Amino acid sequence: MEPIVNDLPDWLVLENRVVLMVVQALLGSISPKMTAVAVDVSPDLVTLYFWVKNIDASIKEDVDDAMAELDAIFDNKDPKRLECVIEQGNPPADWVDKKIRMVFREK
Numbered sequence: 001m002e003p004i005v006n007d008l009p010d011w012l013v014l015e016n017r018v019v020l021m022v023v024q025a026l027l028g029s030i031s032p033k034m035t036a037v038a039v040d041v042s043p044d045l046v047t048l049y050f051w052v053k054n055i056d057a058s059i060k061e062d063v064d065d066a067m068a069e070l071d072a073i074f075d076n077k078d079p080k081r082l083e084c085v086i087e088q089g090n091p092p093a094d095w096v097d098k099k100i101r102m103v104f105r106e107k
Contacts, residue, residue: 015041019101022048025070029062030104036091037104046070048084049100051091059086 008016018041026037036051048067052059067084074082095102 011041011043014043015101018046019103021073022046022070022103025066025073026104029066029069031059031062033059034062034104035089035106036102038091038095038100038102040098040100044080046082048082049091050084050086052086052088055086055088 019039022037022039030037033053033056034050035053036049038049040047040049048063048070050059050063063084063086067082071082091102091105
């Protein structure tokens with residue numbers, strides 16, 4: 001079967017694939033203490049940004065679980081490295097100007 005995305009740029013195909021994997025990895029890991037989650041994708045690095053109400057042990061455990069799940073989903077495929085950033089509060093107002101994709105936002 002031929003892929004239906006062959007007219008999309010390679011970077012967008014990679015970003016979309018990674019975003020779907022991130023959403024799958026986050027299932028069950030989003031807690032009421034999280035305000036937003038975003039992902040930044042490059043060919044050799046994926047960075048997840050978690051914005052939370054308060055940084056505590058349970059948040060760190062939820063983030064660790066999500067990162068471990070994402071690592072298992074990648075299973076040694078590209079991208080090569082995973083990183084995460086945990087910040088207290090809400091995403092900055094200029095997050096839309098950055099090349100990151102929001103995958104969760106508190107209502």
